[in-house]
Amino acid sequence: MNTRVTQMLGIEYPVIQGGMAWVAEHHLAAAVSNAGGLGLIGAASAPAEIVREEIRKAKELTDKPFGVNVMLMNPNAEEVAKVVIEEGVKVVTTGAGNPAKFMPMWKEAGVKVIPVVASVAMAKLMERGGADAVVAEGMESGGHIGSTTTMALVPQVVDAVDIPVIAAGGIGDGRGYAAAMMLGASAVQMGTRFVLADESIVHDNYKEKLIKSKDIDSEVTGLSTGHPIRVIRNKMTREYLKKEQEGASLEELEMLTLGSLRKAVIEGDVVYGSVMAGQIAGMLKKKETCAEIIQDVVGTGEALLRGER
Ligand code: TUI
Numbered sequence: 001m002n003t004r005v006t007q008m009l010g011i012e013y014p015v016i017q018g019g020m021a022w023v024a025e026h027h028l029a030a031a032v033s034n035a036g037g038l039g040l041i042g043a044a045s046a047p048a049e050i051v052r053e054e055i056r057k058a059k060e061l062t063d064k065p066f067g068v069n070v071m072l073m074n075p076n077a078e079e080v081a082k083v084v085i086e087e088g089v090k091v092v093t094t095g096a097g098n099p100a101k102f103m104p105m106w107k108e109a110g111v112k113v114i115p116v117v118a119s120v121a122m123a124k125l126m127e128r129g130g131a132d133a134v135v136a137e138g139m140e141s142g143g144h145i146g147s148t149t150t151m152a153l154v155p156q157v158v159d160a161v162d163i164p165v166i167a168a169g170g171i172g173d174g175r176g177y178a179a180a181m182m183l184g185a186s187a188v189q190m191g192t193r194f195v196l197a198d199e200s201i202v203h204d205n206y207k208e209k210l211i212k213s214k215d216i217d218s219e220v221t222g223l224s225t226g227h228p229i230r231v232i233r234n235k236m237t238r239e240y241l242k243k244e245q246e247g248a249s250l251e252e253l254e255m256l257t258l259g260s261l262r263k264a265v266i267e268g269d270v271v272y273g274s275v276m277a278g279q280i281a282g283m284l285k286k287k288e289t290c291a292e293i294i295q296d297v298v299g300t301g302e303a304l305l306r307g308e309r
Pocket of ligand 1: 098143
């Protein structure tokens with residue numbers, strides 16, 4: 001496989017793993033990279049020294065390139081940004097904000113910078129700021145989302161920038177891969193499908209919740225607070241949405257969700273925890289290795305692009 005993104009990153013297949021909070025730790029990142037994609041360690045809200053340890057552990061498990069996702073709402077983002085350079089990480093993706101203030105130091109250190117964007121305006125701003133590529137992430141994604149669908153966002157971003165575009169949101173199999181490539185993407189980023197990977201440390205309750213979920217079980221909380229988060233519906237989201245409709249205060253809503261992702265991913269509390277997942281969760285039916293996932297997505301996707309059905 002040869003695209004602008006595989007060339008830039010030195011990877012075999014144009015598949016990038018999402019930098020999912022609590023999920024994207026060293027085992028998953030290394031497994032995706034060993035399978036020929038680009039694995040990512042999701043720094044999320046972790047302290048910088050934990051991220052450093054994760055990077056070192058990933059290096060023990062793979063010689064292939066892997067990256068770090070810097071979540072910009074993290075109060076420790078600046079320290080994480082420096083750790084990435086100190087540890088010689090070659091690729092950074094960013095999410096949930098504007099990485100402009102870190103761009104010069106990353107570029108100077110030779111790090112490839114790939115901001116995740118949810119709009120054309122942000123994509124153009126990132127290109128002007130020196131980004132090497134962008135991930136155009138549609139609102140089908142799990143977690144923190146924008147408001148445009150992948151189908152509409154990707155071609156508009158492709159038209160607006162000259163740097164390569166990686167499509168994300170609602171891509172979970174070869175059909176999604178082929179569609180994204182037809183929209184002009186040079187690679188895809190997938191999150192939810194990798195949650196079900198054998199190498200993913202996510203609690204089995206969480207994996208089973210995804211396998212049982214249907215198309216209509218996806219819900220967005222926090223639209224009123226300006227922090228929309230896509231999750232699988234459960235007792236917590238029902239309470240949240242009820243409180244949100246009643247005009248509850250930001251503090252009250254935050255109380256409901258505080259630490260709730262960890263509760264679901266690590267403790268397996270899928271009733272009161274936050275089960276973040278994209279809209280394609282309904283089509284996922286089994287657990288498999290990262291290598292099987294990538295081979296299926298790229299194999300089926302490339303066959304479709306060649307016109308084989
Ligand atoms: O970042 C994500 N998805 C995430 S981060 C996350 S951790 C979290 N947990 C609880 C509450 C909040 C966050 C879970 N899922 N995706 C990438 C992404 N970035 N989607 C949308 C954006 C984005 C949004 C605004 C990028 C830039 C942006 O710019 C705003 C600005 O600063 O102008």
